[in-house]
Amino acid sequence: MSAARRILIIGYGNPGRGDDGLGPALAAMVEREGIDGVIVHEDYQLTVESAQDVAQSEMVIFADASMDEAGRFSIVPILPVPSPQFDSHSLSPGTVLYLALTLFGAKPEAYLVSIRGYEFDRFGESLSKKAEANLAAAAKRVFALLSESVSSL
Amino acid sequence: MSKTKVIEIEPLTRVEGHGKVSIHLDDNNQVHDARLHIVEFRGFERFIRGRPYWEAPMIVQRLCGICPVSHNLAAAKAMDQIVGAPRLTPTAEKIRRLTHYGQIMQSHVLHFFHLCAPDLLFGFDADASMRNVFALINLKPDLAMQAVRMRKFGQEVIRATSGKKIHGACAIPGGVNKNLSIPERDALLKDMDQMKKWAQGALVIARDYTLENLSMIERFATFSSSYLALVREDGALDLYHGALRAMDGGGNLIFDQADYRNYGDFIMEEVKPWSYMKFPFIKMRGRIDGWYRVGPLARLNCSGYIDTPEAAKALVEFKSLTGGRPNHMTLAYHWARMVEVIHCVEKIGELLNDPDLQGEDLAVKGDRAEEGIGVIEAPRGTLIHHYRVDENDLITYCNLIVSTTNNNEAINRAITSVAKSHLSGAPRITDGMLNHIEVAVRAYDPCLSCATHALGQMPLIVEVFDTSGVLIESRTREK
Numbered sequence: 001m002s003a004a005r006r007i008l009i010i011g012y013g014n015p016g017r018g019d020d021g022l023g024p025a026l027a028a029m030v031e032r033e034g035i036d037g038v039i040v041h042e043d044y045q046l047t048v049e050s051a052q053d054v055a056q057s058e059m060v061i062f063a064d065a066s067m068d069e070a071g072r073f074s075i076v077p078i079l080p081v082p083s084p085q086f087d088s089h090s091l092s093p094g095t096v097l098y099l100a101l102t103l104f105g106a107k108p109e110a111y112l113v114s115i116r117g118y119e120f121d122r123f124g125e126s127l128s129k130k131a132e133a134n135l136a137a138a139a140k141r142v143f144a145l146l147s148e149s150v151s152s153l
Numbered sequence: 154m155s156k157t158k159v160i161e162i163e164p165l166t167r168v169e170g171h172g173k174v175s176i177h178l179d180d181n182n183q184v185h186d187a188r189l190h191i192v193e194f195r196g197f198e199r200f201i202r203g204r205p206y207w208e209a210p211m212i213v214q215r216l217c218g219i220c221p222v223s224h225n226l227a228a229a230k231a232m233d234q235i236v237g238a239p240r241l242t243p244t245a246e247k248i249r250r251l252t253h254y255g256q257i258m259q260s261h262v263l264h265f266f267h268l269c270a271p272d273l274l275f276g277f278d279a280d281a282s283m284r285n286v287f288a289l290i291n292l293k294p295d296l297a298m299q300a301v302r303m304r305k306f307g308q309e310v311i312r313a314t315s316g317k318k319i320h321g322a323c324a325i326p327g328g329v330n331k332n333l334s335i336p337e338r339d340a341l342l343k344d345m346d347q348m349k350k351w352a353q354g355a356l357v358i359a360r361d362y363t364l365e366n367l368s369m370i371e372r373f374a375t376f377s378s379s380y381l382a383l384v385r386e387d388g389a390l391d392l393y394h395g396a397l398r399a400m401d402g403g404g405n406l407i408f409d410q411a412d413y414r415n416y417g418d419f420i421m422e423e424v425k426p427w428s429y430m431k432f433p434f435i436k437m438r439g440r441i442d443g444w445y446r447v448g449p450l451a452r453l454n455c456s457g458y459i460d461t462p463e464a465a466k467a468l469v470e471f472k473s474l475t476g477g478r479p480n481h482m483t484l485a486y487h488w489a490r491m492v493e494v495i496h497c498v499e500k501i502g503e504l505l506n507d508p509d510l511q512g513e514d515l516a517v518k519g520d521r522a523e524e525g526i527g528v529i530e531a532p533r534g535t536l537i538h539h540y541r542v543d544e545n546d547l548i549t550y551c552n553l554i555v556s557t558t559n560n561n562e563a564i565n566r567a568i569t570s571v572a573k574s575h576l577s578g579a580p581r582i583t584d585g586m587l588n589h590i591e592v593a594v595r596a597y598d599p600c601l602s603c604a605t606h607a608l609g610q611m612p613l614i615v616e617v618f619d620t621s622g623v624l625i626e627s628r629t630r631e632k
């Protein structure tokens with residue numbers, strides 16, 4: 001990993017489960033732009049080893065599908081806060097940040113992008129129409145955030 | 154009329170997927186039964202019908218976000234038969250093995266350190282605030298860190314062989330997608346010595362825990378059972394390929410070197426009304442006595458030896474505990490898992506030094522067949538994928554027996570055994586008692602998300618019912 005690359009975007013969810021694939025879909029959009037200094041990861045869920053990648057970054061953007069997001073999407077800053085239960089291979093973004101802090105002493109600036117999805121119960125590699133539209137809206141804001149952040153580094 | 158009470162535990166914590174445990178008590182608060190229920194729908198086998206066969210190794214990765222590599226490999230092994238490639242090129246087989254050892258190491262390490270170590274280190278009765286990985290981070294930060302770095306190493310092995318996590322895949326019908334470049338190899342090689350040291354350290358922790366707590370462990374969900382695993386032709390442990398061996402609780406072989414393409418001659422599946430998860434059994438032993446265990450404990454019981462030096466020594470020590478007879482202790486799964494971690498790390502080291510990994514011959518093809526059956530030893534045990542494909546290359550039939558389904562009856566027995574010894578006659582059910590049940594479930598490292606063929610993350614529930622079926626207590630651990 002080169003020292004110049006300091007922004008990490010992790011899109012997570014299962015693209016085989018309808019709108020659950022919103023997170024990886026956003027990651028793929030960012031990757032296609034090929035922005036200098038931005039590393040893109042995709043995964044089915046956040047896992048403990050994500051903490052090591054997070055610790056090597058100055059800024060991290062987590063992207064996930066949401067079933068209960070009130071609007072079409074939201075982008076909020078997040079802090080290292082462990083969820084009360086750590087009971088599986090999959091973690092919350094706050095827990096990943098907490099592991100990065102406690103195990104690696106790193107506290108990058110971090111955001112969670114939650115994109116509203118609608119269909120999570122079906123098998124299939126496609127997003128619903130409404131989710132597609134929300135993704136496009138979220139991506140616009142994420143690109144704006146990235147271009148601000150890249151130029152300020 | 155007598156009454157039974159039923160206690161339910163839901164969600165089960167530190168278990169993959171979603172399900173619940175119910176414990177049935179009689180009038181005198183004596184446990185007479187306990188069951189693990191899967192409360193989800195299954196649908197993947199139907200979903201994949203009508204898709205072209207070459208998509209299967211890729212699509213099945215979506216079956217479970219925890220186990221994508223295992224499903225990729227099992228499906229690809231089935232599709233090798235469909236494309237007429239009974240023998241892969243050395244490069245293809247070794248790349249598949251490399252990714253497989255990477256995922257087993259990674260899965261076992263996370264399970265042991267982050268999901269189970271809090272129980273083992275702080276006690277099954279410890280306060281709930283202590284029984285989690287954050288307590289581990291506070292008290293043993295070095296162990297928590299090792300686990301993360303070992304996970305990361307396993308992840309890098311998978312990345313180097315599969316490409317991208319979601320949109321890549323290691324195995325394709327008849328071979329693999331890519332080889333390992335010299336820079337990729339060297340990046341992994343530089344961490345090998347460290348991984349070997351940490352794997353040895355983990356083994357010592359698991360072994361010492363077992364030996365120091367032996368009198369408890371011998372009484373905690375210890376019961377005789379049959380065991381099933383793939384073994385190599387010479388009886389050695391082989392996690393990627395071999396033939397099926399089953400032994401009974403006395404260590405006598407029920408069958409051996411059975412070609413897994415004939416699994417239907419040896420294994421049958423029963424459906425019970427209260428769970429979506431099927432109950433497989435060994436045909437010649439029958440519906441009642443044919444249940445068996447799979448996974449690390451079963452593999453060590455079934456294997457005559459291991460072909461890497463440190464794991465070989467560890468296996469001898471493991472087997473000496475029970476005088477060479479099968480080990481029936483549920484909690485010995487932890488020790489067995491760490492023996493396998495050493496083996497995987499040693500195998501990764503061997504493979505990284507093998508120039509075949511840089512070979513260019515990645516896939517082969519021969520005469521097209523209509524049926525394919527792939528079996529591997531996944532982290533949680535024997536995993537079976539079975540497909541039929543029509544003349545238009547479309548899948549017409551799919552049957553999956555996942556590792557956790559193979560352990561279904563064993564997990565139910567383990568829960569019943571612990572419930573009988575810890576809950577029977579108790580005037581009140583405490584959190585510590587319920588955690589004992591969960592400790593028994595967790596020892597098998599079930600992946601309920603695989604077992605239901607449902608996807609995504611699902612929390613698990615413990616319920617207690619009375620004899621008339623009225624729910625009297627329910628524990629739900631919200632996330």
Ligand code: NI
Pocket residue numbers: 169217218219220600601602603604
């Ligand atoms: Ni799974």
